[in-house]
Amino acid sequence: MTLSWTVGEPIKDTKAPSGPIEERWDTRRFQAKLVNPANKRKLTVIVVGTGLAGGSAAATLGELGYKVKSFCYQDSPRRAHSIAAQGGINAAKNYRGDGDSVYRLFYDTVKGGDFRARESNVYRLAQVSVNIIDQAVAQGVPFAREYGGLLDTRSFGGAQVSRTFYARGQTGQQLLLGAYQALERQIAAGTVEMHTRHEMLEVIVSGGRARGIVVRDLVTGEIEKHLADAVVLATGGYGNVFFLSTNAKGCNTTAIWRAHQKGAMFANPCYTQIHPTCIPVSGEYQSKLTLMSESLRNDGRVWVPQRTGDDRTPADIPEDERDYYLERIYPAFGNLVPRDIASRAAKNVCDEGRGVGPGGLGVYLDFADAIARLGRDAVEKKYGNLFEMYERITGENPYETPMRIYPAVHYTMGGLWVDYDLQSTVPGLFVIGEANFSDHGANRLGASALMQGLADGYFVLPTTVGDYLAGSKTFGDVDQADVAAAEAAVQQKIERLLSVDGTRTADSFHRELGRLMWDYCGMERTDESLRKALERIPELREEFWNNVKVPGEGEGLNQALERAGRVADFFDLAELMCLDALHRTESCGGHFRAESQDEDGEALRDDEHFAYVAAWEWSPEGPVLHKEELEYEYVKMTQRSYK
Amino acid sequence: MNLTLKIWRQNGSSDRGRMVTYEVQDVSPDMSFLEMLDVLNERLILEGDDPVAFDHDCREGICGMCGMVINGVAHGEQRATTTCQLHMRHFEDGATVTIEPWRAAPFPVVKDLVVDRSAFDRIIQAGGFISVPAGSAPDAHAVPVPKDDADAAFDAATCIGCGACVAACPNGSASLFTAAKITHLGLLPQGQPERASRAKAMVEQMDAEGFGGCTNTGECTAVCPKGIPLDAIARMNADYIKTAAK
Numbered sequence: 001m002t003l004s005w006t007v008g009e010p011i012k013d014t015k016a017p018s019g020p021i022e023e024r025w026d027t028r029r030f031q032a033k034l035v036n037p038a039n040k041r042k043l044t045v046i047v048v049g050t051g052l053a054g055g056s057a058a059a060t061l062g063e064l065g066y067k068v069k070s071f072c073y074q075d076s077p078r079r080a081h082s083i084a085a086q087g088g089i090n091a092a093k094n095y096r097g098d099g100d101s102v103y104r105l106f107y108d109t110v111k112g113g114d115f116r117a118r119e120s121n122v123y124r125l126a127q128v129s130v131n132i133i134d135q136a137v138a139q140g141v142p143f144a145r146e147y148g149g150l151l152d153t154r155s156f157g158g159a160q161v162s163r164t165f166y167a168r169g170q171t172g173q174q175l176l177l178g179a180y181q182a183l184e185r186q187i188a189a190g191t192v193e194m195h196t197r198h199e200m201l202e203v204i205v206s207g208g209r210a211r212g213i214v215v216r217d218l219v220t221g222e223i224e225k226h227l228a229d230a231v232v233l234a235t236g237g238y239g240n241v242f243f244l245s246t247n248a249k250g251c252n253t254t255a256i257w258r259a260h261q262k263g264a265m266f267a268n269p270c271y272t273q274i275h276p277t278c279i280p281v282s283g284e285y286q287s288k289l290t291l292m293s294e295s296l297r298n299d300g301r302v303w304v305p306q307r308t309g310d311d312r313t314p315a316d317i318p319e320d321e322r323d324y325y326l327e328r329i330y331p332a333f334g335n336l337v338p339r340d341i342a343s344r345a346a347k348n349v350c351d352e353g354r355g356v357g358p359g360g361l362g363v364y365l366d367f368a369d370a371i372a373r374l375g376r377d378a379v380e381k382k383y384g385n386l387f388e389m390y391e392r393i394t395g396e397n398p399y400e401t402p403m404r405i406y407p408a409v410h411y412t413m414g415g416l417w418v419d420y421d422l423q424s425t426v427p428g429l430f431v432i433g434e435a436n437f438s439d440h441g442a443n444r445l446g447a448s449a450l451m452q453g454l455a456d457g458y459f460v461l462p463t464t465v466g467d468y469l470a471g472s473k474t475f476g477d478v479d480q481a482d483v484a485a486a487e488a489a490v491q492q493k494i495e496r497l498l499s500v501d502g503t504r505t506a507d508s509f510h511r512e513l514g515r516l517m518w519d520y521c522g523m524e525r526t527d528e529s530l531r532k533a534l535e536r537i538p539e540l541r542e543e544f545w546n547n548v549k550v551p552g553e554g555e556g557l558n559q560a561l562e563r564a565g566r567v568a569d570f571f572d573l574a575e576l577m578c579l580d581a582l583h584r585t586e587s588c589g590g591h592f593r594a595e596s597q598d599e600d601g602e603a604l605r606d607d608e609h610f611a612y613v614a615a616w617e618w619s620p621e622g623p624v625l626h627k628e629e630l631e632y633e634y635v636k637m638t639q640r641s642y643k
Numbered sequence: 644m645n646l647t648l649k650i651w652r653q654n655g656s657s658d659r660g661r662m663v664t665y666e667v668q669d670v671s672p673d674m675s676f677l678e679m680l681d682v683l684n685e686r687l688i689l690e691g692d693d694p695v696a697f698d699h700d701c702r703e704g705i706c707g708m709c710g711m712v713i714n715g716v717a718h719g720e721q722r723a724t725t726t727c728q729l730h731m732r733h734f735e736d737g738a739t740v741t742i743e744p745w746r747a748a749p750f751p752v753v754k755d756l757v758v759d760r761s762a763f764d765r766i767i768q769a770g771g772f773i774s775v776p777a778g779s780a781p782d783a784h785a786v787p788v789p790k791d792d793a794d795a796a797f798d799a800a801t802c803i804g805c806g807a808c809v810a811a812c813p814n815g816s817a818s819l820f821t822a823a824k825i826t827h828l829g830l831l832p833q834g835q836p837e838r839a840s841r842a843k844a845m846v847e848q849m850d851a852e853g854f855g856g857c858t859n860t861g862e863c864t865a866v867c868p869k870g871i872p873l874d875a876i877a878r879m880n881a882d883y884i885k886t887a888a889k
């Protein structure tokens with residue numbers, strides 16, 4: 001049975017000032033109320049997550065003098081999933097003088113997002129991007145440099161200028177270590193209290209405001225409550241709903257899903273990004289997929305055999321029997337088309353039976369020309385660690401034979417709805433980084449997530465949280481009954497999971513759910529597939545709650561229990577994702593509805609009916625849709641074309 | 644292929660711990676080492692046994708969360724490879740594989756193969772940073788950095804904080820880890836103002852955590868998945884001696 005849903009009142013961002021777009025952030029900063037330094041010390045801010053967004057936010061709030069409590073589920077804040085980002089970070093520095101500007105980055109991001117993002121937010125992101133690079137360099141982030149000692153840049157999918165700063169293939173690692181070190185400095189200074197190996201399992205809402213969280217100490221199993229004046233969620237994306245994704249194994253939706261059930265609206269859950277360059281699946285036991293940075297598309301050429309069923313080795317297929325399909329279909333952008341387009345093109349050629357490797361689910365990414373043109377050394381300098389990683393996983397040497405790649409789930413543009421201040425629909429609950437829905441519309445451009453996470457954490461949130469906390473005198477006391485109820489809910493769920501004692505592991509359910517989502521709500525969605533998913537998910541969820549086997553007990557380290565709790569939340573999220581995808585009958589960005597395509601098979605938007613953010617409110621009777629209409633004052637809405 | 648696994652099982656820091664033998668069948672050569680353990684754990688759960696606890700997250704060799712001593716070698720015999728990036732094609736059918744946690748007093752065992760590495764965070768807290776509050780930075784191009792310095796700083800900065808160097812060191816020294824950070828920041832112009840105080844504070848914290856001293860055995864670099872070179876330690880010592888002499 002399909003989940004029943006209703007349409008509620010429209011929703012609106014009331015925080016972005018009006019006036020010329022280039023002045024809005026300055027205006028907001030000036031309007032934002034300040035907290036005097038003596039009071040800051042008395043105000044507690046909880047930051048859940050220590051990735052680029054949470055790490056930078058916690059460090060900065062600590063520097064400003066707030067009492068910060070920071071949480072992550074790993075054993076050290078340095079291990080947040082941001083560490084895995086490879087390719088780079090965008091910034092409108094225009095150091096190359098190639099015509100880049102804040103306005104162009106803004107324009108590219110709005111267009112790349114297929115006109116489903118808010119102009120004010122995106123403009124601010126582009127503005128702040130330049131400060132991020134300054135900040136990172138000052139912290140000692142070792143970006144790639146040219147011989148003159150200045151910063152090097154590269155170009156990335158969806159852009160015709162070179163604005164991506166990078167640190168070999170480890171940009172995320174280096175930026176995160178910068179934020180982590182700033183955070184550790186604040187921990188040493190006593191402004192930040194760090195709680196590693198703690199998983200947030202509930203938000204405490206009292207008097208209509210977010211006032212704390214309930215966490216499980218993953219080592220002792222103890223359930224703890226932590227109270228605060230504001231709560232910031234920086235818990236990353238929910239791509240692991242697909243089980244197989246490029247995300248770290250622990251990435252989850254639990255934190256934002258619990259917040260959703262406590263009143264925070266969930267925006268555009270169906271917007272998922274499928275990354276075109278990942279290492280294909282090798283077998284049933286596969287536990288995750290590995291991304292090959294898309295910077296590889298700068299020099300690698302994507303191709304498949306022209307003939308279906310051609311099973312010769314790549315070296316045996318002559319030039320004129322190869323189809324460099326991206327260069328053929330999109331001559332202007334070639335191998336650098338945005339991710340959604342590259343991914344779907346790969347799916348199409350594989351669907352035609354021209355895919356390569358096991359199961360025909362792969363395409364070649366070939367460096368032979370680059371090696372001939374630049375020399376092996378130059379290619380090694382640029383991509384050495386990626387080539388090594390590929391060889392380690394597949395046992396094949398990409399200097400000699402083309403890589404095989406296939407799309408995989410990578411990023412989620414959807415997330416909790418936030419206003420210009422990054423505040424959710426629960427007062428005092430702020431959401432930053434990949435966990436919110438804010439800046440990327442229906443498709444994120446490469447190298448823009450790192451930019452957004454750090455923009456949110458270093459520059460935006462510290463200002464807007466201050467404005468909220470300036471009114472803290474009126475917050476009142478936290479009602480202990482609300483705290484007790486939140487703790488009890490956590491306790492009950494754990495007991496319930498442990499008591500089923502069925503015959504299937506949580507992972508086996510997760511795999512099945514992931515497969516279902518990939519087949520029915522993946523790269524291509526149809527009315528029929530989504531209805532099937534919406535029928536199957538509740539059945540599977542019911543089986544889960546009746547037949548899952550979670551070993552051990554609530555006390556002590558119990559990794560199987562952690563996983564089971566996350567899977568339980570993924571079921572609920574999966575259902576909302578499918579519903580959102582079903583209701584949005586247009587195609588846009590990463591959301592491709594087969595029913596809505598033009599004669600060339602490109603995504604066809606329906607601006608008349610769908611130029612809005614779909615913000616879903618949770619209710620026991622079924623989700624309620626609140627629409628935030630999107631207005632484009634600066635960038636004219638056009639059908640995207642990368643031809 | 645089929646393997647015999649001898650795995651260290653220890654239920655919390657107060658348990659004495661022991662090796663337990665498990666047989667695993669039908670291991671595919673394309674599996675990663677951790678996927679092989681996943682398969683074992685799925686079976687243990689269904690059989691009503693306690694699955695083997697081990698740390699992991701990214702499974703792509705960058706977060707530094709995973710780490711086991713495999714056949715006596717931290718992260719296994721494959722060079723420059725984290726446990727999660729180790730694949731079963733490097734093992735022979737019928738082999739016996741021993742799997743143990745990092746063993747070092749400053750890394751107490753939490754459970755089975757999971758250890759507490761928070762001492763590393765405290766070493767960073769002591770001085771592994773450049774003090775620059777958000778928003779106070781000058782333009783990124785204000786200070787050019789010679790490419791060679793930037794590249795060398797990057798190489799040192801690739802340390803993932805896994806702790807293999809400590810596990811491999813006969814003295815249980817954290818010198819390679821600490822030196823990697825001191826080298827990274829000390830090679831950059833931005834890192835100069837705090838260079839002396841940094842080395843002093845970090846080395847002292849390292850000692851306070853109970854890590855052993857460095858006697859140049861080189862076991863650390865041999866297992867380091869990121870190939871952090873031994874000369875980082877010489878650099879750390881030089882920086883440290885300079886401050887101590889002051």
Ligand SMILES: Cc1cc2nc3c(=O)[nH]c(=O)nc-3n(C[C@H](O)[C@H](O)[C@H](O)COP(=O)(O)OP(=O)(O)OC[C@H]3O[C@@H](n4cnc5c(N)ncnc54)[C@H](O)[C@@H]3O)c2cc1C
Nearest residue numbers: 049050051052053073082087088200236433434447449450
């Ligand atoms: C392989 C890969 C490569 C990428 N490459 C690039 C790139 O080159 N450029 C780019 O711009 N973007 C890239 N991205 C995207 C980008 O890395 C992420 O979007 C971004 O890092 C997310 O940062 P974050 O701070 O929002 O969350 P994360 O870094 O995911 O951090 C989440 C934090 O929340 C904590 N957490 C989560 N749930 C809980 C809970 N319930 N309780 C307590 N703590 C919790 C975690 O411990 C962690 O600290 C890449 C992504 C992947 C997967």
Ligand code: SF4
Nearest residue numbers: 802803805806808867
């Ligand atoms: S120096 Fe090498 S072995 Fe030691 S923590 Fe860093 S990466 Fe791991």
Ligand code: FES
Nearest residue numbers: 700702707709727
């Ligand atoms: S799991 Fe991240 S390095 Fe191995």
